[in-house]
Every structure is written in structure tokens, then in C-alpha cells.
Amino acid sequence: MPARPTPDGTMIASGTHLAIILAGLAAGETVCDAAPGGETAPLLGAMNALGARIRAGRNGATMIAGAGNGCLLQPGAPLALNSPEDALLVAGLVAPYDLATRVQCAVGLNGDAVASLLAAFAAMGIQAEADGRDAIVFAGQATANPAIHDAGGWSDAAVAAVMLTALGTPGITRVGHLPRNPAGLAEIFVRFGAVIDIAANDRRWSLAVTGQTDIRAPADTRTQEDRA
Helix, strand or coil, X not given: CCEEECCCCCEEECHHHHHHHHHHXXXXXXXXXCCCCXXXXXXXXXXXXXXCEEEXXXXXXXXXXXXXXXXXXXXXXXXXXXXXXXXXHHHHHHCCCCCCEEEEECCCCXXXXXXXXXXXXXXXXXXXXXCCCCEEEECCCCCCXXXXXXCCCCCHHHHHHHHHHHHXXXXXXXXXXXXXXXXXXXXHHHHCCCEEEEEEECCEEEEEEECCXXXXXXXXXXXXXXXX
């Protein structure tokens, strides 16, 4: 899964899937540990369709030259993923763009997670709707607007998806009432240059994500967990 809680209740991002998406967005070329084939192939294909350039690197790594924040391309076909979490993350990534596109998942999507995400999109002025149980369809719009979100009951993947949406949205998007510390999740975003502030109050956390900043390829995509 792209995002999961650790045993101590900290929200954490494992490197591979979220790093692939951020690498596909970032200016410059990122080295990712994932091989070009296997379980990440549909996600790499989606990022390629959005404008990232992907090639095989040394020792089984994948080289991803990103499209640049604000520069994703209109895909020529639906973005088809095999993982529900990957589909939510890709939906969050494309949401603030003026792209009429469809994000679909071969095994279906979690209805509660989709409902949370669609409500967040609506609050930001983004036109999107569920199409059956396996797809989210975007109408495209000129621009998204920052909003304040109550993330109580959201899945970690939904939180990460809205953080991706915030990267392409002007101003500051706030996500509050997180039940777990989001430091691990935020850390991989920050590694790509994202500007994220975290606040805590009575064991509830909130995030503030500054949008339309310079997202760039890092020297090291590993999280603190990976480097330990």
C-alpha cells in the first residue's frame, strides 16, 4: 500500500508507489527502486500517459523524468490501475488540472474512500463523480481552490490523495482532524520539495500544504523508514 500506519500509530508513506507519482510530477529525473515491470507497471504507465518519461536504469531501478508541477498532459485513454490505493492517489494528482479524464481500477474502489475524496474535490471546486464502483471521472476545470478539510474517518490513501491535489492548487490547503501523526507521510512529499506544515492539538494532527511550489527530483527518494 502507498500509505499505511505503523504499529505505533504514525502515518507513514512506504517509498515505492507515492515516490513514483511524485517523481512523475517533479522537475528533473528521479531514481526509483521499483523495476519497470511487475506490480508497479500500471502506475508507471499512468504516469507516462500524464507526461513523465520512464526508462530502465541500472541494477533494476527505474528512471523517471517528471512532467513538472502544473504541466501534466491530457492522457489519450483512461488511466487504468490495478490497486485501489494507486487509483485514489492518481485521482488526487490529476484532480486540480483542466483534464477531462477517467481513473479506473480493475479490482474496484472502496466506496467510503471515494466518497471522502469526492467531497474534498467538491469543496475545492473540482468537478468529479464516481462511475460505478471502479472509476472516478473528471470533467476538467480551469482551476481548483484551496479548502479546509476535516479528515476524520479518512483512509491514509485519501489523505495522501488530497495532499497531491493540494500540490497543484494555488494557496494553502488544510487537512485537519487526522487521527495519526502524519510526519512519515509528509516526509516523502518534503523530500520532493513540497512545503508542508504539521500541527498537533490534543493528539489530533493537521496538515497545511502550500500549492504550486517547485516540486523537484530529490537526491534520495528513501523515507526515514527505508534508510533505517
